[in-house]
Amino acid sequence: MTYINDHYLKLNVSYLFTEIARRVQKFRDENPAANVIRLGIGDVTEPLCPAVIQAMHVAVDEMAVRSSFRGYGPEQGYDFLREAIAKNDYQSRGAKVDADEIFVSDGSKCDSANILDIFGADNVVAVLDPVYPVYVDTNVMAGHTGPADATGRYGGLVYLPVTAENNFVPELPRQRVDLIYLCYPNNPTGVVATKEMLKRWVDYARENGSIILYDAAYESYITDPSIPHSIFEIEGAREVALEFRSFSKTAGFTGIRCAFTVIPKDLKGKTRDGRETSIHALWKRRHSTKFNGVSYPVQRGAEAIYSPEGRRQVRETIDYYLTNAKLVREALTKLGIPVYGGVNAPYVWLKTPGGLSSWDFFDKLLRVAHLVGTPGSGFGTCGEGYFRLSSFNSRANVEEAGHRFAKIM
């Protein structure tokens, strides 16, 4: 019989959001009349902006006519989109990133998972704790870890705690690590990294020959002008970092699917016998062989967010979610619940009241207030006793949620 990849069997139960969906479905089946408000999975609720809709219609119509029909596109994305990204997201902020260093994809989850394909099996990998589960799970699947211990931590991974005790600022690893996942604005805690913090990481990576996998999926929620949007705003980062970005949270593309990864040509890894190798060339080969590009109308939709109307419309929706986050923060603060994040990020991170475990708080919130959030412990052992609320919902639902929080106190 054919061998399976045994590493999959090391994975702790099911993927976090699948488990949440299961519990919510069960509650709904048992309480069909309950008006459940979801502040759980980080999924947007507001429609696509008019500029995107219009661009997608035009592109769909192009596909209806032989002379403008497009078949396979370039695997790395169309130049029109790569150039708009390079110019607007990087060069305009003083970050040197060229269009051909951008790889358009169908999602940051996919990219941050698939990136491991091009790295060796013997790297030491560091993650923050709590952390977006995909970084950890994909390392488990790739066989980069041992089995999980009783707390759910996998052998071989280096976990860097981020809690209220250290102000959510991770210490640099005490041992040398090869790959470091950083996500700012952070999912799940909603905190941001200052230029000084990122500079420390870039310096660490340069000294240790490490590579930073920088996830900036939430950069458009940054309101503080002193906070960097990209790791490439930090000097020296081009030699030690790659960056994941997404249109999902920026422009409501969770159901439309478009993202990108920036891999500077200066970024190098090494073979087992010590030869320097271009990470850009490896990812390009991976992209060409295992991927076939993003849907053309979707790429035209993404391009439209860089037009003057697109920018304005997208900004309005982000501001709407940020106001939601502010309302959530205020409602919780009024109840004496300690909250973090939610200023430069769509996520509010809170300490569960009464010392409840994260999942107990999840169940209570669902049962008593018909609210869905995300248990902090689902993001790692250091998330135990914390809870994530997302601001992705209508104003009316967020205000209603604000009232309902009182019920659980």
Add this chain to the structure above:
Amino acid sequence: MTYINDHYLKLNVSYLFTEIARRVQKFRDENPAANVIRLGIGDVTEPLCPAVIQAMHVAVDEMAVRSSFRGYGPEQGYDFLREAIAKNDYQSRGAKVDADEIFVSDGSKCDSANILDIFGADNVVAVLDPVYPVYVDTNVMAGHTGPADATGRYGGLVYLPVTAENNFVPELPRQRVDLIYLCYPNNPTGVVATKEMLKRWVDYARENGSIILYDAAYESYITDPSIPHSIFEIEGAREVALEFRSFSKTAGFTGIRCAFTVIPKDLKGKTRDGRETSIHALWKRRHSTKFNGVSYPVQRGAEAIYSPEGRRQVRETIDYYLTNAKLVREALTKLGIPVYGGVNAPYVWLKTPGGLSSWDFFDKLLRVAHLVGTPGSGFGTCGEGYFRLSSFNSRANVEEAGHRFAKIM
């Protein structure tokens, strides 16, 4: 410095179609006035059918309104599409496949590459020769092979020759193999598998505990009613096979991106210590963790091909390409060039005249006739001396190509 995946460095030069694109670009730069006709890469040329266009417009408009907006969809695809596929592509042909055994994706290339994630590293893998390069290259990248030898064959892979000498019918492997890639209608040779042939493979797999990775991307080109469209039309296949399908060639989706993989719940693999494991469960976990579903308007577009108008429109375009294939066959036959395929498939496979090597014929065809095809040797050593022409082009271009072939004789 961070370790890379050294296996990538074993890959023979660049991906076949990237190399073709490079040579064509060079020719065009040097001969800007030449009217180059491409019968090379298997990319469609005719526009999306009206039913698909209409469905996509409706879906885009749904995304513009809060009440009908959809964020993250189910990773495995929307039920409306999975059910349409199960009913129309399988149950209507007497093949038992349930909707929840279908995993919708953004491409068959991606699926046939990513499937290796869930299998172990120690399986013996068999491919036909010539073969779609992605099967081979992704095994190299995953470290399932040794380095390439002087002929370009990778150590550890089992190659099963298919040439005019054996009528393009591969022998069963002499040794036990765990994974077998089969593609019918075949890319690149355009030949098909009879029920008897597939039954032999299913029996082999059942006897040897092997799994067949069956690629049916071109099934809609089958015109002969006795030829099976799916491996699941063969008794016993549910326990030994999974199947890749695509909307790319069926409905012109190469630039729109939608495909699916069928994994029966009866299909099992084993752990290193011999425990039976569900392949369906592993792929579901992989899909949930490393993928985020297909764009909603794209899934609606795919669904539309199963409507009565959609079916009729899609059929017309396939018949158009099949007539092209017939014209190519006839033009070559008239010149005394031996041709294969092109009856139940969009590809015509020919023996290069004058004993030219595949790449020499490629260069000559481009230089003398301004025609682009695909060198058979790019698909494997047994493809040397053969050449693939695709029928994906306008009637006028195919007719013009027919005239130009004479120039090279």
